[in-house]
Amino acid sequence: MTTSPNCKTVLVTGATGFIGSHTVVELLEAGYRVRMVDNLCNSEASVLERIERIAHEHLTHDPKRLGFWPVDVRDSQALEALLASEPIDGVIHFAGLKAVGESFSQAPNYWDNNVGGTMALTQAMAKAHVKRLVFSSSATVYGQAASLPVSEDAPTQVTNPYGRTKLVCEQFLTDWCHASGDGQVALLRYFNPVGAHPSALIGEAPRGVPNNLMPFVTQVAAGIRPALSIFGRDYPTRDGTCIRDYIHVSDLARGHVATMAAMLGLGPHAVTSPDIEPSTQNGPIQTLSGLTVMNFGTGQGVSVQELVDTFERVTGQRVPTLDAPRRQGDVAELYANPQRAHTLLNWRATQTLESMCRDAWAWQSSLP
Ligand code: NAD
Ligand code: UDP
Secondary structure, eight states: OOOOTTOOEEEEETTTSHHHHHHHHHHHHTTOEEEEEOOOSSSOTHHHHHHHHHTHHHHSSOGGGEEEEOOOTTOHHHHHHHHHHSOOOEEEEOOSOOOHHHHHHTHHHHIIIIIIHHHHHHHHHHHTTOOEEEEEEEGGGGOSOSSSSBOTTSOOOOOSHHHHHHHHHHHHHHHHHHHHSSOEEEEEEEOEEEOOOTTSSSOOOOSSSOOSHHHHHHHHHTTSSSOEEEEOSOSSSSSSSOEEOEEEHHHHHHHHHHHHHHHHTOOTTTTOOTTSOGGGGOOOSSOOOEEEEEEESOSOOEEHHHHHHHHHHHHOOOOOEEEEOOOTTOOSBOOBOOHHHHHHHOOOOOOOHHHHHHHHHHHHHHOO
16 A cells, blocks of 8 residues: 555554554554654564564555654653654554563562653653554453443552553543643553464564463463463352453554544545455544543453363464462453444454464464
């Protein structure tokens, strides 16, 4: 797809990370110009070249559609220079630290990076009069919801420093949005993003021992780790293991494109083209204004045991398991009511648990 002269430019922070990299791909495929920012504290610069390989047909005619700045979002001066260098229509802010366990021992670092980074970014945006911001929040802000599926209006309740940084950023951005008068902020609460791009060129690349279930499962299947510890079989769920709402990272990435399009007031056809898959052509139904909070999940609860069983069936790989005690801070069951995102964006998750497992395994298998 060639770039139209009125093509919109989106700044993406945390752009070489797991969700950021997939979102950059979807933005390029939907016709946007993208400016990537990442300090590479939890990702590799080589992701840029992999994004270029996936999106090469969109970049051939206009390589300037994609740019990368190895910048820390807490560096306001660098961000101000970047935002002053060309008009930016909106920002998607993924940059942050995300390991719940680590957030206890490194709480000040989490506050500095997640909260300080968000504040520095908004200050730079204000100077450049950039008023559209999409923020990566998390279903962790719900704690153990009293009723399921959980809707956006449910009370928030956080149990760890990571969750507190996300909730406090949500509160700050709510005030920031209202103070700015005509600002547009979308707080996106992700459930459990898993899977990888079907090309297997980008995916989740945890450093050290994975904290999350799917990368642990794929590393066990690959023989890197001997067995998966199942954290608790005594929960009040159908098989005793915890239930979560796993969402394919590409579905989530498309949700960001739909959110940005809705903020920009683009109709369903404004960023579509015959060479874009129909599934990415979901356009917004209405223009977003002011503050919007949206769940991004499938609405389906899946237990740890069900995920392991599905993974084994789909990939043909064995995943030995061990029964382990409950993990501190885990809630028994959490899954989304994703209706609001469907109503406002005409978005819904389309990929199955099978394709999440298949793509996660293809990505793991591609690694050296
Ligand atoms: P990730 O670690 O793969 O990506 C985050 C990226 O941000 C990394 O590339 C890292 O290098 C970069 N970064 C961190 N601090 C930075 C800073 N100060 N300046 C510039 N770059 C910085 O994580 P992810 O899974 O892609 O998550 C993206 C966002 O979504 C995070 O804010 C995370 O808290 C949130 N989130 C993730 C999940 C999940 O399960 N993956 C769930 C809910 C919310
Ligand atoms: N889990 C597990 N073993 C692991 C990692 C995770 O049994 O090695 C379980 C965990 O207890 C939770 C589910 O898998 O019930 C999803 O965990 P993850 O950390 O991926 O997501 P979150 O807890 O943030 O929803």
